[in-house]
Amino acid sequence: MSKIETKAIHEGWKPGQGEPRQVPIYQSTTFKYDTSDAMGKLFDLEASGYFYTRLQNPTNDYVAAKLTAMEGGFAGMLTSSGQAANFFAVFNICECGDSFLASETIYGGTYNLFGTTMKKMGIECIFYNQSMTDEEIEALIKPNTKCFFGETITNPTVQVYDIERFAKLAHKHGMPLIIDNTFATPVNCRPIEWGCDIVTHSTTKYIDGHGVSVGGAIIDSGNFDWMAHADRFPGLTTPDESYHGLTYATKFGKAAYITKATSQLMRDFGSIQSPQNAFYINLGLESLALRMERHCANALAVAKFLKANDKVAWVHYADLEDDEYHDLAKKYCPKGTCGVIAFAIKGGRQASIDFMDKLKLATIATHVADARTCLLHPASHTHRQLTDEQLIEAGVAPDLIRLSVGIENVDDLIADLKQALGE
Numbered sequence: 346m347s348k349i350e351t352k353a354i355h356e357g358w359k360p361g362q363g364e365p366r367q368v369p370i371y372q373s374t375t376f377k378y379d380t381s382d383a384m385g386k387l388f389d390l391e392a393s394g395y396f397y398t399r400l401q402n403p404t405n406d407y408v409a410a411k412l413t414a415m416e417g418g419f420a421g422m423l424t425s426s427g428q429a430a431n432f433f434a435v436f437n438i439c440e441c442g443d444s445f446l447a448s449e450t451i452y453g454g455t456y457n458l459f460g461t462t463m464k465k466m467g468i469e470c471i472f473y474n475q476s477m478t479d480e481e482i483e484a485l486i487k488p489n490t491k492c493f494f495g496e497t498i499t500n501p502t503v504q505v506y507d508i509e510r511f512a513k514l515a516h517k518h519g520m521p522l523i524i525d526n527t528f529a530t531p532v533n534c535r536p537i538e539w540g541c542d543i544v545t546h547s548t549t550k551y552i553d554g555h556g557v558s559v560g561g562a563i564i565d566s567g568n569f570d571w572m573a574h575a576d577r578f579p580g581l582t583t584p585d586e587s588y589h590g591l592t593y594a595t596k597f598g599k600a601a602y603i604t605k606a607t608s609q610l611m612r613d614f615g616s617i618q619s620p621q622n623a624f625y626i627n628l629g630l631e632s633l634a635l636r637m638e639r640h641c642a643n644a645l646a647v648a649k650f651l652k653a654n655d656k657v658a659w660v661h662y663a664d665l666e667d668d669e670y671h672d673l674a675k676k677y678c679p680k681g682t683c684g685v686i687a688f689a690i691k692g693g694r695q696a697s698i699d700f701m702d703k704l705k706l707a708t709i710a711t712h713v714a715d716a717r718t719c720l721l722h723p724a725s726h727t728h729r730q731l732t733d734e735q736l737i738e739a740g741v742a743p744d745l746i747r748l749s750v751g752i753e754n755v756d757d758l759i760a761d762l763k764q765a766l767g768e
């Protein structure tokens with residue numbers, strides 16, 4: 346089997362004789378059929394094919410196939426955003442009256458989606474902390490609990506998730522594990538290899554890598570046996586009346602989960618990625634491995650610089666040898682974690698803000714994980730809507746600065762940090 350760098354170039358679109366070298370953008374809402382019957386079969390899921398871009402588009406599917414190959418999955422799909430990916434990933438198996446478990450240090454946007462918005466849909470998110478014992482976490486499981494959710498590397502606290510441990514725990518209780526792999530990317534970690542069942546991405550981050558398009562993805566390993574736990578997952582194991590009573594798990598086997606998410610959720614919610622954006626993220630995937638190498642090397646040098654500076658209060662970056670998550674990082678991300686560092690300036694919240702305002706090269710942006718170095722103060726920006734109590738629960742200290750180290754020359758980045766520190 347070819348290695349990740351090769352898959353990033355050659356998987357997905359595979360041109361035949363005389364066909365375009367690069368994946369074509371199928372900029373079309375609809376697709377033509379010769380007979381009414383031929384198209385009718387598509388609506389019954391009796392034949393596979395494209396009919397309307399709200400559900401599926403060939404460009405998206407070629408790019409999803411590349412990402413699926415890179416993650417070592419069985420089937421995948423692109424969504425309009427990372428938020429849509431995480432919502433679909435959970436809603437595909439949780440209905441009104443159900444609950445699921447999520448790590449409390451996940452990205453603030455996902456925290457709101459799970460804890461506030463999905464609650465209004467009658468779905469309860471039970472938050473756990475990775476430092477709890479198995480017994481403590483198991484005590485949170487209810488008869489209606491449907492899955493575990495976590496992030497490989499948490500945004501913005503950059504903690505590394507113990508994938509193998511949570512995969513075992515979820516499987517012991519007949520549930521799949523869903524992991525948001527946005528920060529590590531399949532270049533640095535492939536959660537499916539450690540037992541994770543379903544992977545999600547905000548492709549807006551490193552996969553795009555240039556800050557041009559918002560997008561998301563869901564990749565299913567095909568490994569979870571829905572029929573073995575048929576009572577828990579009726580959406581997959583009992584007839585769907587909106588498709589004349591077909592049952593996804595029996596009709597589509599390993600493709601059941603993605604087929605349901607595409608033909609039911611995407612049909613009804615329409616959160617599809619545009620084919621143009623899929624084209625952009627395909628370009629991003631081609632250079633992802635090269636860029637991740639540089640992001641990680643730069644971030645490690647910057648983290649070491651910050652750690653050695655006496656104006657800096659603390660630094661979290663799992664590739665630092667004395668970091669609390671270093672052992673997990675070595676296990677799951679041997680090539681490096683990502684380019685994101687969390688740290689604070691001595692003097693509390695205001696000292697961190699004052700420091701940020703002095704930076705010239707690194708810019709303040711509501712973004713993370715792309716070519717340009719940028720930074721943000723979660724307590725005043727992304728996590729502004731959280732109460733201080735929720736902030737602490739989410740592990741986000743009020744003075745925390747999230748620094749996303751780009752692929753510029755690292756000497757220039759360190760020079761900028763130095764001048765902002767007044768050196």
Ligand SMILES: *Cc1c(COP(=O)(O)O)cnc(C)c1O
Binds near residue numbers: 548561
């Ligand atoms: C940004 C982000 C999301 C949300 O993705 P969007 O593309 O902005 O909707 C989800 N998870 C993580 C880890 C993220 O960093």
